[in-house]
Amino acid sequence: xxxxxxxxxxxxxxxxxxxxxxxxxxxxxxxxxxxxxxxxxxxxxxxxxxxxxxxxxxxxxxxxxxxxxxxxxxxxxxxxxxxxxxxxxxxxxxxxxxxxxxxxxxxxxxxxxxxxxxxxxxxxxxxxxxxxxxxxxxxxxxxxxxxxxxxxxxxxxxxxxxxxxxxxxxxxxxxxxxxxxxxxxxxxxxxxxxxxxxxxxx
Numbered sequence: 728x729x730x731x732x733x734x735x736x737x738x739x740x741x742x743x744x745x746x747x748x749x750x751x752x753x754x755x756x757x758x759x760x761x762x763x764x765x766x767x768x769x770x771x772x773x774x775x776x777x778x779x780x781x782x783x784x785x786x787x788x789x790x791x792x793x794x795x796x797x798x799x800x801x802x803x804x805x806x807x808x809x810x811x812x813x814x815x816x817x818x819x820x821x822x823x824x825x826x827x828x829x830x831x832x833x834x835x836x837x838x839x840x841x842x843x844x845x846x847x848x849x850x851x852x853x854x855x856x857x858x859x860x861x862x863x864x865x866x867x868x869x870x871x872x873x874x875x876x877x878x879x880x881x882x883x884x885x886x887x888x889x890x891x892x893x894x895x896x897x898x899x900x901x902x903x904x905x906x907x908x909x910x911x912x913x914x915x916x917x918x919x920x921x922x923x924x925x926x927x928x929x
Contacts, residue, residue: 747911766785770864825838889927895925902927
């Protein structure tokens with residue numbers, strides 16, 4: 728049997744393991760780097776092109792032959808990553824507008840538009856969002872985001888296309904920091920009780 732000190736070292740190493748990084752490589756996308764893949768979120772309406780690499784996934788519109796493109800509703804298993812892609816329940820055009828990605832047991836949610844309505848049955852099958860990526864570029868100030876955020880109840884709220892003052896005004900959550908890259912470890916998601924932490928991603 729391992730000595731207690733050895734077990735402590737093993738557990739500490741596991742919890743401190745950085746398994747995800749989130750950044751903005753350009754204005755049109757967000758990049759999530761996991762152990763086995765790179766996942767690009769296409770923020771724009773134009774098809775996204777990304778640098779050639781291995782195990783690349785694009786969520787949203789793209790015709791990039793170097794990546795696996797997820798732009799239709801469905802469930803996907805790619806490079807040890809699970810993806811649920813859902814469409815707007817009101818439009819039903821066969822285009823995915825809502826994505827939930829599971830990376831090593833942590834769920835990252837990105838909803839392209841906060842006004843999108845997800846079918847009740849689809850919503851009930853989703854997991855809680857440990858990370859919610861929120862784009863405030865086109866947000867209308869009159870629309871309150873507190874109910875939207877509390878519905879997801881994320882541990883980490885990642886804000887894009889807004890400064891800290893605007894982010895706090897629209898979400899009602901104090902911004903912890905403004906950074907160019909967010910590096911996350913297993914230990915960031917182990918607490919049973921938490922208060923949502925807001926981070927602005929430049």
